Amino acid sequence: MLSFIVKRVLKGLLCVWFIWTLIFFLVRLTGDPTGWMLPDGATSAAVKELREAMHLDEPLTKQYVDSLGDLLKGDAGRSYYYKQDVRKLYSERLQNTVRLAIPAFIVAIIIGVSFGIIAALKHNTIFDRVLMMITIIGHTMPSFCFGIILIIIFSVQLGWLPTFGTGRGADAWKHLVMPMLTLAWGPMSSIARLTRGSLLDVMTKEYIDGARMKGLSERTVLIKHALRNSLIPVVTSVGTQIGNIISGAVVVETVFAWPGMGQMLVNSAKQRDFPTVQYGILLVAFSVTFVNILVDVSYGFLNPKIRESFK
């Protein structure tokens, strides 16, 4: 078990390093940041001087080795645009995104799984149909569209909820509700549909009748045998949903002017703010990898065949 986790963590780090390397070279393909940093009509001598100051004149390999070395020492560089340490720059932003993403993730799982279970148990009834209709909308409608509809209903028409920002103190939850729901909506729908399908499938399996034939109550059969087996594919998909939530956060943060990481990533990419982009991507890669390790480990708890590979 322990060696499995160690192996998994090492692989994860390797993956994160690979992504960071990729992004390091990719951002440098987008152009020269000095273009916007100097006023129009700057002399080529001034440009050259700035490039030297930013070490952009050095060969790519040297830049890469230096950056990686700094990163390992805990120095992620300074933002070209904000002129400050990118780690400081992200610390508050990261908190904001976490404050948005974690509730969205939890809501997506809880509501998604319960909707899926209800729909499966009430298969072919009006409940099932309505729930599946809702999730089809969630599946197909882009999140920015859903967010704007929420804004029209709850902010413009009813005036209950604010349209942008994180808010402070007691009001903070009001600011959180709409972005969080918008972010949770898509993953929730996927999870609900998958749970329903998986549970319906498991309920037709012979071992469910086998469990009934032991004289267990329908409730025990459902919870102990049907649910546990049907959640195996759901847990797998939850791992991929975390990626969807983080990429979705970029869009949702823009719609609701939520000062999170996503927004900052998009802006700094536009400004060719290399260190900021690199560090942002690094954080995203880290969190996705970490959650996926958690998912893999919990998958093993559910599925004995996977546990075998832990040894």
Place this chain on the structure above:
Amino acid sequence: MDENIIEVRGLKTYYYTATKVIPAADDVTFSMKKGEVLGIVGESGCGKTTVARSLVRLINKNTARIEAGEILFDNMDLSKATPRELSHIRGNRISMIFQDPFVSLSPVYTVGNQIAEVMRAHSKEKIDRHEERRIIIDLMKKVGIPSPEMRIKDYPYQLSGGMQQRIMIAIALACRPDILIADEPTTALDVTVQAQVLELIRDLKDEFQMSVILISHNLGIVANMCDRILVMYGGAVVEEGSCYDIFKNPKHPYTRGLLKAIPSLSEDRDELFSIPGTVPTFTVPVTTCRFADRCPHATEQCRCAEPELRDVGPGHKARCVFADREWD
């Protein structure tokens, strides 16, 4: 030995599809004595599994319903039993083993755990952990699992099909049931393993003093194991009798067709015999002899009304208007 342990009277289980109603078990009546082995034979889709599952109401509520009939067991009518009463019967007084062991065990629990589950469900007081483990290992030894101390922690996928079926048998026998229903228990297994599993069921039947309902499409298996046999066709019992009656003195053309279809080593045949045609799907109400379309002797009379299941000898019944006739 003489009292009936279970009596089924006029059981009708119908399946409902979007367009029609299919009589999967139509007016099935039989009884079984204590310690007896009753075989139910017939082609796929003849209703033998439906009958067996109806006994413990293990049928899909969305597509099937018990329309009529009584299932008398221990002064109770199981066709009208409450879920609570059924829970008490299932796995405890009546057990079942299924056709395909690969899908009949839950993949996420150890086999020891799955045997323990049925014991816990039916024991009145809590069993001590060590005692429980001892009983389970004992049981696994009885069903012929080598080194049960190690196997007890295995998951079903770590065992072979034969071993999984043995686990199913251990689960079925854990509470010492009165009746064991074996629904094609060997169909999914290799031929060599089949014989071992059947042998095991026969031995354990004596040891546990159970009655067994053995469902099979394999007449050879039934001939070896059973005291009495029901032959089913299209949802109805077409012949019922002792093993001797069915094999030596079959009265229904369908039974004779089945027996003729068994390949024989002593006879030199160029082609294997098969009953012409395929099993039709019936819809209610059935107004002809179900076998008329495939029967070599069918007359107008057979197509007018469904014949009664009538006595043709002591303890021997057949559903054919010509059952008294002597054929070649």
